[in-house]
Amino acid sequence: MLLMQARGHLDAGSDGQLRVELAIGDDSSVTDIHKMCTTDSSSCSLPREACTDIFLLEHGYYDDEPASKLLLIPRTGTVLLLLISSDLRSDYLL
Secondary structure, three states: OEEEEEEOOOOOOOOOEEEEEEEEEEEOOOOOOOOEEEOOOOOEEEEEEEEEEEEEEEEEEEOOEEEEEEEEEEOOOOHHHHHHHHHHOOOOEO
């Protein structure tokens, strides 16, 4: 599980829940560090399915900007995959 705060007010539907299902693999265009990417990148190799449930806990403000408090629970994968998934949904970590 990961408790996170994200920029913006996330729209999680009427029940406050989202499920993110993505295939995430290694970024073969980067050789000096280990970097991951999603299958929409042409350099994605060895993709693995990843599923994360996101629960909207509350909306609020951080530094006078809209923010959302979220609970991310991996169904497959790791916390790293959670961070990639949330970044792809344009919810930026605070």
